[in-house]
Amino acid sequence: MSALSNAQVVHDDTATVFHSWSAQGKLNPLALQTGHGATVVDYDGKEYLDLTSQLVYANIGYQHPRVLAAIEQQLAQLPTVAPAVSNDMRARAAQCILDVAPDGYEKVFFTNGGADANENAIRMARLHTGRDKVISRYRSYHGNTGAAIVATGDWRRMPNEYARGHVHVFGPYLYRSEFWAETEAEECARALHHLRRIIEAEGADTIAAILLEAIPGTAGIMVPPPGYLRGVRELCDEFGIVLIIDEVMSGFGRAGEWFAHTAHSVRADLITFAKGVNSGYVPLGGVIISPEIAASFEDRVFPGGLTYSGHPLACAAAVGAIEAMRNEGVIDHARALGCEVIGPALAELEAELDVVGETRGVGVFWAIELVSDATARTPVSDAYMNSVKTALLERGVVPFIANNRLHLVPPCVITADEMRRALDAVAEVLRTVPVS
Structure with a gap:
C-alpha cells in the first residue's frame, strides 16, 4: 500500500480539484x-x-487483465491518432460493438462519453428530419452538454437551459403515477396517450426525435412496463419521428442484456452508448446509427466531430472488455x-x-x-x-x-x-x- 493516507489524499484533492455537481466547501469524498x-x-x-x-x-x-493488456498493447504500438486517420483498433472496436448490437446497424460514430453521444444523436436526428424539437422525459438524465443537459429532466437542467427546442413528458412510473393508474397496463396506456397528446399539441411535423433512456438510471431505475417502448416506436413510425434510445447506463450487461431495450423487441433509429462499453478504463462513447440515417450523410457533410473521437486506447479497452464479456x-x-x-x-x-x-x-x-x-x-x-x-x-x-x-x-x-x-x-x- 501507498504511504499516503485517506486524509492526505482527500486534503490534496479538495484543495486543488473543482468537483462536479458539488458545493466545494461541503466535500467529503471517499478516497x-x-x-x-x-x-x-x-x-x-x-x-x-x-x-x-x-x-x-x-x-x-x-x-480486469484482458482490458489492461489490450490498453498496454495499443499503448506500445500507437498511443493516439486523429479521427480523420484510419486505424485498425478503431475499426475493430466499431465491429465489436456492431456484433453485439441488434441486427441491421452498420456504422458507429465515436465520442468521448455519453453526453456527447446524445448531443450528436440529437444533431443527426435534426439534420435527418429537417425538424427541430426533441421530446424527452422529466425523469431522465442525458449528460452535461448543451442539448443533452436540456433534454435531461431533473434539477440539473434548470440552471443550464440554453438549448432550444426541448419538450418534456412524464414516462411510466406506477409507484408514483402521474396518471392515476392502478396497474402497469393502465400506467403504460395512459403514459402513451400523454405522449401522443404532447406530439399532437406540439405539432408532429416539428418534432425531430424522441430521446428515452432504455431504463431511466439516475432518475430511479424504472424498468418500462410491457408495451411501453413498443408504443413509443409505433408513435415515432406514425409521425416520422426519430427514436433515440439512450443505453449509456443500461447497456453492456448492466440490465442483463447487451442493450436493455432489446428485451422489449424494439428497434431504435439511433442508439447511444458509453460507460459499460469499456468500463470507463479510458473515456469512450458513441452512437450506433441505422442505415437510413447514415444515408443522409453519404453526400453531405455531417457537421460534428471530436478531437479524440475513437481514441485508440479507448477503443482497445472496448475491444478487450467486449471480448472478455463474451468469453466469460x-x-x-x-x-x-x-x-x-x-x-x-x-x-x-x-x-x-x-x-x-x-x-x-x-x-x-x-x-x-x-x-x-x-x-x-x-x-x-x-x-x-x-x-x-x-x-x-x-x-x-x-x-x-x-x-x-x-x-x-x-x-x-x-x-x-x-x-x-x-x-x-x-x-x-x-x-x-x-x-x-
Whole structure:
C-alpha cells in the first residue's frame, strides 16, 4: 500500500480539484487507491464491496487483465491518432460493438462519453428530419452538454437551459403515477396517450426525435412496463419521428442484456452508448446509427466531430472488455444475479420493512425506494439517507445514493456470494437505522 493516507489524499484533492455537481466547501469524498473485481480499496487499506460501479460504468470490474493488456498493447504500438486517420483498433472496436448490437446497424460514430453521444444523436436526428424539437422525459438524465443537459429532466437542467427546442413528458412510473393508474397496463396506456397528446399539441411535423433512456438510471431505475417502448416506436413510425434510445447506463450487461431495450423487441433509429462499453478504463462513447440515417450523410457533410473521437486506447479497452464479456459469460451472469439473487432478496426486504416502499430492477440495475410513511409514500429525509450511507461504509459497502433511493449497481462480475454479503449489509442497515 501507498504511504499516503485517506486524509492526505482527500486534503490534496479538495484543495486543488473543482468537483462536479458539488458545493466545494461541503466535500467529503471517499478516497480510493485500487480495486480488483467488484472490490475497491482505500489508501488506509480498507476493502469495500462496490455497489456503485463508480458512476454505473465499471461493468467488467476493476483491473480486469484482458482490458489492461489490450490498453498496454495499443499503448506500445500507437498511443493516439486523429479521427480523420484510419486505424485498425478503431475499426475493430466499431465491429465489436456492431456484433453485439441488434441486427441491421452498420456504422458507429465515436465520442468521448455519453453526453456527447446524445448531443450528436440529437444533431443527426435534426439534420435527418429537417425538424427541430426533441421530446424527452422529466425523469431522465442525458449528460452535461448543451442539448443533452436540456433534454435531461431533473434539477440539473434548470440552471443550464440554453438549448432550444426541448419538450418534456412524464414516462411510466406506477409507484408514483402521474396518471392515476392502478396497474402497469393502465400506467403504460395512459403514459402513451400523454405522449401522443404532447406530439399532437406540439405539432408532429416539428418534432425531430424522441430521446428515452432504455431504463431511466439516475432518475430511479424504472424498468418500462410491457408495451411501453413498443408504443413509443409505433408513435415515432406514425409521425416520422426519430427514436433515440439512450443505453449509456443500461447497456453492456448492466440490465442483463447487451442493450436493455432489446428485451422489449424494439428497434431504435439511433442508439447511444458509453460507460459499460469499456468500463470507463479510458473515456469512450458513441452512437450506433441505422442505415437510413447514415444515408443522409453519404453526400453531405455531417457537421460534428471530436478531437479524440475513437481514441485508440479507448477503443482497445472496448475491444478487450467486449471480448472478455463474451468469453466469460458476463451478460448471462448479470441476468442470473438479478433473477436469482438480487430480485428475491429485495422482494423479501420489501415485504418485511415499511421503510422499503418499492424495489425494482433487472440484471445488476436495481433501486430501493425508501419512505417514512408507507401509505403516503413519503420520501425519507436526506439525514436518513446520509445515515444509511455512513452505516454501509462502516460495513465495507460503497452505496449509490440518489434522493430517497439506494441504487444497487455493482460491477456485472460481482460474484453471487459477494452480492449476498452486500445485500446482508443493506438489510442490516435498513433494519437498524431509525427512520426519519
